[in-house]
Amino acid sequence: MTRLDADPQTDVESPSRQTPTPLLKAAGIAKTYRRGWRREPLEVLTDANLELFPGEIVGLVGENGSGKSTLMKILVGALDRDGGTLVRSGSFGYCPQEPILYERLTCDEHFELFGEAYRLDRMYVNRHRDEIYRLLGFETHRDTRVEELSGGTRAKLNLGLALLPDPDILLLDEPYAGFDWDTYLRFWDLAADRRNRGASVLIISHFVTDEERFDRVIHLREGATTR
């Protein structure tokens, strides 16, 4: 897992205009759900396009039901797309909208298990896990089972698992739902820190007030992206 600090190709081809290579590029993404016995089509995405570059925080905004979460799931590989192309380079961490966790495992056990999944060294997992506990403020719950956690702490663990590998791309679907104000502010510090270290962060948001925190905003309307 290497951090993409510069793009050698750009340096060679166009020294005067340095356009970095996107870490993620989606073009013409289309998705139609089929519902009920009659398999009636419900067109959710028709032409979604986006690029994520190193060192930026991008907001993905849109009305309820506009297909933001569907697009996010397609970007991480949780859902098949019906059309379009998708190229992703580098590691990624995904924080789903609803905390998807093992009910009877503790926070520590989640970090250990996901550390295996990310193929991380145990020492690294321990150190980075403690840093995440400290940043998001839920260290006292490290030995608590998920079924006994409050909604806010579940959301912290949900986000923490995405942050664990310190990935090149962070794909976060409303990660701060349930956070208190302090944690919400700390989240933005954390996102900015990742951005400053070269990561690309895509965040689905409903809040108008968040828009000033994004470097770029992508709007999703009627299944298509607009800038």
Add this chain to the structure above:
Amino acid sequence: MNATLTLTRRYLTEYARRPINLVLLVVVPLIFVTLAAGAIADFAEVVGGLGDQDQLAAPTAGWAAGFIAGVAGLFHVLGSRRADRRLTLAGMGAARITVARLLSGVVLAVLAAVSAIGALALRTGMVDPVRTSIGTLMFGLLYLGLGVGIGAFVRNDVNGSLGVIFIWMLDVFLGPAMAGSDVWITRVFPSHYLTLLVLDAESGHSGPIGDLGWALVWTLGSIAIAALVFATATGRIGDLRTRSRSGWSRVRAGFRFGFRDYRRNVAMWVLLVFLPVFFITLSFWITPDEPTPVELTNDGVQQIEIVSMIDVHGAIMVPITIAFLAGLAGLFVVQGSMQADARLALAGFKTREILTARFGVIAIAALLTTGVSLAVTSVDFAAERWIGFMGGNILVALIYGMLGVLVGAVFGRLGGLYVMFLLPFIDVGLAQNVMFSASPPDWGLFLPARGAVKILTDAAFTTTFDQTSSLVLTAAWLVGIGVTTAVVFGRIARPKSV
């Protein structure tokens, strides 16, 4: 070669600089053999071990040497694993480090053996010095391999020590010197043939390579596998952040946490304990003691035999209960974590690794279910052949455990619950039930438990195994359901192509 020998010497120096190691290596065999040889030999004679008093004392030297070499092998590896990895990083090479560790380990095993042999010679003398000495040395090498293997595998000294002690206790106290050589399960214990060799007794079940051949296979195999495990563990290096964890490592982690998640489900334990007691015990109590005909094959001859209805009902309630519980385990283990498993797959687990881990949990659940059900059954019923009866029930449990996964994937959690409630009763309770008809109905041939229930019924009421075709049929069902389940699970949990 020089580097390897230097490394070997350094390893031994490092070992010797911890005084307790030397004390253990020499004093424990001396004390153990001197004090315990006679008492253990007496005990072995009482509980039915092989050989006379002098012969029975001989393996005690091997046991002492084995124990010490096992512990030495364990700590020799465990305490310096990180340093060995660093040496690998520095360019020493995993193979060279492995050879050096094993060479120094062999020196330790020889020291332990010499100490134990000396103590035995002083304590009781030796009927056959050559046999006893070679056997004791082989004990040391065999357990050295086990200790090194465990040391390369476990992460802390307590777990490692428990592993060595547990294996040693089972091996010694259930081995041929204590329990004779007739119990089939003890034949797979590490020093079974080696003990017989030291006792100068023949097992009668060693086949063409003989007892000596098997003892050598165990001793050299143990060293070889230890070398392989150690080399793999030592060679597994990476940078501070990532390391190339093997698929097996992820399967183990998936299994460990999967089982932890499963065992914390209180409802599962309630079902597991109460249902067998309720179903099986009640079926014995409520059934009248009337004769009923059952079609059985005994020694190749198919015939109708008259048995008590209580026994038939009791015997058939076991697989019904097991099928129901194992099916629920399969259903809930996978359905309860399907979404989180899909997230785990996105994070880097392969779907086959997750499925293998889940199958592991289901297998444990199936075995637990079978164990509890059989324990409850054994209060009121004695099968003619317990092993066959147990085996047939385990097959039912495995089939239904996997069916639970498949049914859950197709019908979902709630729909699957109803299906898994009905299916065991239709299949095991009706289609394979010899209580309703001496011979189960033909349509039951197309249901999954036919073969397994025939195997367990055969074992419950006959003294010979006559169900080879049923075994093949069951194996076919197991493979079929296993493959289908893997495909369906893979389609659901696999990350989509990017």
